[in-house]
Amino acid sequence: MIDKIKNYIAEVEKFSASSQEEIENFRIKFLGKKGILNHFFAEFKNVPNESKKEFGQTINQLKNAAQDKVNQLKEELESKLEEKGVYGDLTRTGESIEIGARHPISIVKNQIIEIFSNIGFNVSEGPEMEDDWHNFTALNLPEYHPARDMQDTFFIQTDPDILLRTHTSSVQVRYMEDNKPPIRTISPGRVFRNEAISARSHCIFHQVEGLYIDKDVSFADLKQTLLYFTKQLFGKSKIRLRPSYFPFTEPSAEIDIYWGLENETDYRITKGTGWLEIGGCGMVDPNVLKNCNIDPKEYSGFAFGMGIERIAMLLYQIGDIRMFYENDIRFLEQFKSSI
Ligand code: PHE
Numbered sequence: 001m002i003d004k005i006k007n008y009i010a011e012v013e014k015f016s017a018s019s020q021e022e023i024e025n026f027r028i029k030f031l032g033k034k035g036i037l038n039h040f041f042a043e044f045k046n047v048p049n050e051s052k053k054e055f056g057q058t059i060n061q062l063k064n065a066a067q068d069k070v071n072q073l074k075e076e077l078e079s080k081l082e083e084k085g086v087y088g089d090l091t092r093t094g095e096s097i098e099i100g101a102r103h104p105i106s107i108v109k110n111q112i113i114e115i116f117s118n119i120g121f122n123v124s125e126g127p128e129m130e131d132d133w134h135n136f137t138a139l140n141l142p143e144y145h146p147a148r149d150m151q152d153t154f155f156i157q158t159d160p161d162i163l164l165r166t167h168t169s170s171v172q173v174r175y176m177e178d179n180k181p182p183i184r185t186i187s188p189g190r191v192f193r194n195e196a197i198s199a200r201s202h203c204i205f206h207q208v209e210g211l212y213i214d215k216d217v218s219f220a221d222l223k224q225t226l227l228y229f230t231k232q233l234f235g236k237s238k239i240r241l242r243p244s245y246f247p248f249t250e251p252s253a254e255i256d257i258y259w260g261l262e263n264e265t266d267y268r269i270t271k272g273t274g275w276l277e278i279g280g281c282g283m284v285d286p287n288v289l290k291n292c293n294i295d296p297k298e299y300s301g302f303a304f305g306m307g308i309e310r311i312a313m314l315l316y317q318i319g320d321i322r323m324f325y326e327n328d329i330r331f332l333e334q335f336k337s338s339i
Helices: 002-014 020-031 036-046 049-087 104-117 146-150 169-178 219-234 264-269 286-291 308-316 329-335
Strands: 129-131 155-157 162-164 183-192 204-214 239-246 249-258 275-284 300-307
Touching: 002 049, 020 036, 020 049, 036 049, 104 183, 104 204, 104 219, 104 308, 104 329, 169 183, 169 204, 169 286, 169 300, 204 219, 204 308, 219 239, 219 249, 219 275, 219 300, 219 308, 239 275, 249 300, 275 286, 275 308, 300 308
Parallel strands: none
Antiparallel strands: 129 162, 155 162, 183 204, 204 300, 239 249, 249 275, 275 300
16 A cells, blocks of 8 residues: 555656646546545554654645645745746747937948047047036136027027037036146037028038147147048048137137048039038137137137038038938938948
């Protein structure tokens, strides 16, 4: 009889089930009222005295094994059902995930950052809401200076003036205030000007400005840096610096690149000249250095600035600046293959 019980123990240990019904049938078979265990317990009185101890121990083993098995199987089944509740059917085919695209402004901005970081420029950022000092006064544009009108300004508050920055030169002022030369930094960011919106200009756009300050920095350094940049970004190797005026640089220049006159589009975008203006630059005015606690007798530097939209329009042949802000999926999707 003891061997019989041992066989049952082996059967119990091997048993597995995948449904509640199977587990219940198993429970009834062993632990039910008319089950195997009760049958053996009833036999107990007929067992000779000398075997009672071993017999008792073995049925207890069977009882425990059967109970443990039922509990274990129940738990397993429950956790399986729970998983299904959380994840649904795990064998179902997945939903396809649409790959997004970076905004063309971000793509071009990242390219510019990459090009300048290769020659040791870091990236600096500042607030879009500025005070008068950082946007104007420190940049050699004192109150009532007529050049303030070059950039129509959105004021948030007057007296003291708080405004939306009209250029990222404000970030350069902050950077010079906080860091000692040598300085090599580019400041990409959003700027705001109170201008009528058209295909060519918008009241919100992006700029990247660069600043290089060290001992003996010359205009030749400026020109070579810009040449390197235009070669890298546009693959064009001819630039010219046309004399201009900015209050914060002296001398100042407009940066033109030679785009070429190979096809009709080239004629159209360069108005038949082959040249395209992409930004402004110059040697940092000594007054600006002084305003930022840098000694102009010891240090000199150059600065440049350009519009990211304008560059993106050239690179991707986009005809209307407003497209950047309409968030039209049909437009944005076209940049999927870019970085
Ligand atoms: N801040 C100027 C602008 O927004 C661009 C510029 C930057 C010009 C640095 C010269 C030097 O128009």
